[in-house]
Amino acid sequence: MGQNNSPSLDTLRAFETAPAMFMILSPNLYILTASDLFLEATGTRRDTIAGSYIFDAFPGNPDLEGADGVKNILSSLTKVIATGKQDAMPVQRYDVPDRSIPGAFIVRYWEPLHVPVFDDTGSLSYIIQSVKNVTGEIMSRAEAKQSRADREESLRELDLVNRRLSAAHDTLQVMNLSLESEVAKRTLELEQSERKYRNLIEHSPVAMQVFRGEDMTFEIVNDSMLRFLGKDRDIIGKTLFQGVPEIIGQPVVDVLYGVYRTGKPLELHGEKVILERNGISETGYYDVIYRALYDDGEVTGVLGIAIDVTPQILAQQAILESEERFRNMAEGSDIFISLTDEHGALEYLNASWADMTGWARDNLKQLSWDEFVHPDDRKAVTAKFLHGLENKQEFTNEFRLQNKENEYRWLRIKGIPRFDSTQSFNGFIFSGIDVTEEKQRLLEIEYINKALIFSNEQLSDANLKLLESEENLKTAFDAGGLGSCSLDLKTGRAEMSPTYRHLYGLPQQGDISWGMLLDSVEPEFLNEVNLVLENAINHGAPVDSTYAIRNLSTGERRWMRVVGKVYQGADGVNERIYAVVMDVTSQKEDEIRKNDFIAMVSHELKTPLTSISGYVQLLDLKTRQGSSYDGKPVLDKIQAQLKKMTTMINGFLSISRLESGKIQLARKKFDIADITSRLVEEYHTLVSTHSFVFNHCTATLVHADEDKIEHVINNLLSNAVKYSPSGTSIEINCTIKRDLVVLSVKDNGMGIHSHDVPRLFERYYRVQSLQTSTIAGFGIGLYLCAEIIHRHNGKIWVESELDQGSTFYFSLPIANGEQA
Numbered sequence: 001m002g003q004n005n006s007p008s009l010d011t012l013r014a015f016e017t018a019p020a021m022f023m024i025l026s027p028n029l030y031i032l033t034a035s036d037l038f039l040e041a042t043g044t045r046r047d048t049i050a051g052s053y054i055f056d057a058f059p060g061n062p063d064l065e066g067a068d069g070v071k072n073i074l075s076s077l078t079k080v081i082a083t084g085k086q087d088a089m090p091v092q093r094y095d096v097p098d099r100s101i102p103g104a105f106i107v108r109y110w111e112p113l114h115v116p117v118f119d120d121t122g123s124l125s126y127i128i129q130s131v132k133n134v135t136g137e138i139m140s141r142a143e144a145k146q147s148r149a150d151r152e153e154s155l156r157e158l159d160l161v162n163r164r165l166s167a168a169h170d171t172l173q174v175m176n177l178s179l180e181s182e183v184a185k186r187t188l189e190l191e192q193s194e195r196k197y198r199n200l201i202e203h204s205p206v207a208m209q210v211f212r213g214e215d216m217t218f219e220i221v222n223d224s225m226l227r228f229l230g231k232d233r234d235i236i237g238k239t240l241f242q243g244v245p246e247i248i249g250q251p252v253v254d255v256l257y258g259v260y261r262t263g264k265p266l267e268l269h270g271e272k273v274i275l276e277r278n279g280i281s282e283t284g285y286y287d288v289i290y291r292a293l294y295d296d297g298e299v300t301g302v303l304g305i306a307i308d309v310t311p312q313i314l315a316q317q318a319i320l321e322s323e324e325r326f327r328n329m330a331e332g333s334d335i336f337i338s339l340t341d342e343h344g345a346l347e348y349l350n351a352s353w354a355d356m357t358g359w360a361r362d363n364l365k366q367l368s369w370d371e372f373v374h375p376d377d378r379k380a381v382t383a384k385f386l387h388g389l390e391n392k393q394e395f396t397n398e399f400r401l402q403n404k405e406n407e408y409r410w411l412r413i414k415g416i417p418r419f420d421s422t423q424s425f426n427g428f429i430f431s432g433i434d435v436t437e438e439k440q441r442l443l444e445i446e447y448i449n450k451a452l453i454f455s456n457e458q459l460s461d462a463n464l465k466l467l468e469s470e471e472n473l474k475t476a477f478d479a480g481g482l483g484s485c486s487l488d489l490k491t492g493r494a495e496m497s498p499t500y501r502h503l504y505g506l507p508q509q510g511d512i513s514w515g516m517l518l519d520s521v522e523p524e525f526l527n528e529v530n531l532v533l534e535n536a537i538n539h540g541a542p543v544d545s546t547y548a549i550r551n552l553s554t555g556e557r558r559w560m561r562v563v564g565k566v567y568q569g570a571d572g573v574n575e576r577i578y579a580v581v582m583d584v585t586s587q588k589e590d591e592i593r594k595n596d597f598i599a600m601v602s603h604e605l606k607t608p609l610t611s612i613s614g615y616v617q618l619l620d621l622k623t624r625q626g627s628s629y630d631g632k633p634v635l636d637k638i639q640a641q642l643k644k645m646t647t648m649i650n651g652f653l654s655i656s657r658l659e660s661g662k663i664q665l666a667r668k669k670f671d672i673a674d675i676t677s678r679l680v681e682e683y684h685t686l687v688s689t690h691s692f693v694f695n696h697c698t699a700t701l702v703h704a705d706e707d708k709i710e711h712v713i714n715n716l717l718s719n720a721v722k723y724s725p726s727g728t729s730i731e732i733n734c735t736i737k738r739d740l741v742v743l744s745v746k747d748n749g750m751g752i753h754s755h756d757v758p759r760l761f762e763r764y765y766r767v768q769s770l771q772t773s774t775i776a777g778f779g780i781g782l783y784l785c786a787e788i789i790h791r792h793n794g795k796i797w798v799e800s801e802l803d804q805g806s807t808f809y810f811s812l813p814i815a816n817g818e819q820a
């Protein structure tokens with residue numbers, strides 16, 4: 001480049017101290033100089049870069065993949081040289097070398113503007129590369145949310161700008177002073193210099209303006225300033241209030257006038273200024289510097305410089321607002337909200353926390369909150385907390401915490417890790433609620449559940465027992481042949497056990513009505529049965545009735561006893577009868593037989609008594625006649641009748657003794673064959689109607705009550721005579737079977753029907769037939785025989801065929817196995 005084209009040293013100096021970031025390049029892209037702020041921002045020194053080729057001084061970051069900064073800048077500069085027009089480049093990533101670490105780079109985003117400056121002859125004198133460091137903005141744009149890092153970054157940047165501005169202020173002061181002295185010293189040079197100065201201001205990428213006179217007439221306004229103000233070049237020559245009427249009343253005006261009046265420089269940081277641009281009122285924030293301009297020691301004007309800091313201020317405001325919003329929200333919330341730093345130390349607790357715990361909110365970092373956690377929960381709570389902290393992971397803790405009343409409350413606290421825009425961990429935000437009531441309810445539900453499970457178990461136990469006892473009852477009912485029935489008095493429907501149905505010959509399946517049951521009742525009992533039922537329904541009287549039925553399926557007449565109870569419903573109305581039925585036929589028949597027996601006994605006793613009475617009257621008559629009457633035959637007859645009565649009475653007495661357990665066995669050893677032989681002999685003598693054959697066996701000893709055994713043999717012999725026709729023979733056998741002696745009496749009489757055989761040895765049992773109806777008897781003989789033999793541990797039985805005859809047997813143990 002030709003020396004002629006270089007800017008003067010003065011000009012360069014003026015540039016160097018300007019409060020903006022720029023670098024001045026020769027037309028062949030060598031660095032002439034750079035502003036102090038530029039050097040500061042790029043971490044370089046003027047002497048190391050001045051005279052270097054731009055890209056030697058600022059090489060591209062070799063580690064940045066796809067870095068196109070060098071290429072873009074070169075193409076922009078080439079364009080400016082070729083066209084002679086300025087070029088505002090979009091944001092460029094162009095990292096600068098890190099002064100502290102050789103070879104390392106610092107991330108930087110720039111907004112470069114290349115402005116060509118021409119000399120009076122119109123040839124390119126130099127190129128101003130003005131840059132705006134937008135690294136913060138670029139970074140913050142994505143993050144504008146609320147991270148602390150952002151805020152700190154913004155604050156740092158603001159601080160930096162402030163520092164730069166104040167540096168600029170000092171520099172400007174120096175510059176002013178030097179300008180003043182220069183003006184005084186070199187008036188001649190001034191005109192030229194002033195042109196250059198004006199040129200410099202006009203081409204400066206920093207918004208600058210010069211006011212002249214008390215009415216603040218715009219003397220110089222550069223393009224940047226015109227853009228700021230949103231005005232055209234025609235404001236030059238107008239006063240401030242004419243050119244920018246919307247400024248009237250804004251604080252910045254007072255400052256401007258103050259500088260003019262006092263001559264003291266002033267700067268405003270982040271000053272709010274409302275300007276009308278293209279008819280739209282816009283609010284912006286600016287760092288503003290005003291410097292008084294002197295002429296012969298008198299203030300004649302003011303230099304104004306403005307830097308737009310609107311994005312930073314807005315970002316800062318947004319952070320503050322967001323923090324404010326968070327605080328307001330947190331403070332007004334019932335939820336417990338807290339923040340910790342990345343080490344887990346408490347930074348913030350909201351009002352709810354303080355209210356519940358009574359904790360003071362100053363010096364939170366020192367608060368040992370874990371000491372208030374219930375000792376049983378503490379270990380788990382801190383473990384989870386530390387795990388979350390270590391892994392920067394979301395977690396939830398549920399624990400008891402002591403409140404200010406020293407009561408434990410159940411809390412559920414959720415911790416969410418906080419990360420800033422660079423993804424570095426900032427700590428946790430916690431939100432929590434009091435779940436004591438919920439917990440209480442859960443505990444109650446758990447308790448109720450347990451109680452329910454317990455009572456269920458008991459219930460199923462009870463059910464099992466009920467089933468068992470029902471089963472037992474059923475078994476007992478079945479064993480006892482008892483039927484059960486439940487009669488619904490409203491519907492007349494009866495539920496009956498199978499036994500009940502069986503006893504009445506009712507169908508085993510299906511509903512049974514009261515009417516069906518009545519069908520089985522023998523007609524002579526119908527009235528009684530109905531009466532019992534009526535009394536039960538109307539008066540709740542207990543049921544106890546014995547009546548005869550005709551089994552509906554077999555037609556057999558049976559006696560039933562029904563015992564029941566009436567149950568009332570909640571309304572006190574008789575609703576249901578539960579009844580048990582049993583077949584009492586045998587008892588009933590026994591009773592009937594007993595009654596018959598009594599009638600018969602009375603009759604039998606009456607007969608000998610009548611004849612005795614007749615004989616006594618005869619004796620009386622004869623005695624009164626005084627004749628010598630021989631009363632012996634009559635007395636013998638009386639004697640015989642009395643004997644008959646005694647025998648009869650003895651028989652009855654034996655029964656009653658037997659039944660009352662008073663009968664005693666007088667055991668002794670005797671030969672059963674002997675007494676049998678004797679008895680057969682007696683019958684042979686006394687009974688002429690039958691013939692008797694006794695088949696002897698060897699003499700056999702038994703250990704028994706001789707009288708009673710004799711009674712048994714006698715009874716069997718007398719029955720054989722009674723129930724077989726005259727002229728037939730009766731055979732008596734005595735046999736030995738191992739250690740038993742068996743005695744039998746065989747007749748050739750009427751025999752016994754097989755269905756009578758099993759009941760023959762029952763008390764009062766007599767075979768009912770035409771043949772037997774003419775034969776006197778009480779039905780107690782065989783019963784007594786059986787009782788006597790059983791008490792001797794023997795057996796008694798019969799083999800018989802109707803019309804063919806019967807053989808009655810009994811066996812007894814042989815005494816000590818000996819045979820006599």
Ligand code: ADP
Pocket residue numbers: 719720723724747749750751752760765766767768772776777778779780781782783806
């Ligand atoms: P009873 O006084 O009626 O004879 P028992 O008890 O001695 O009483 O006999 C019971 C019934 O057994 C008799 O009524 C009779 O019908 C029947 N019986 C007893 N012995 C004989 C027999 N040898 N042959 C046929 N039937 C007999």
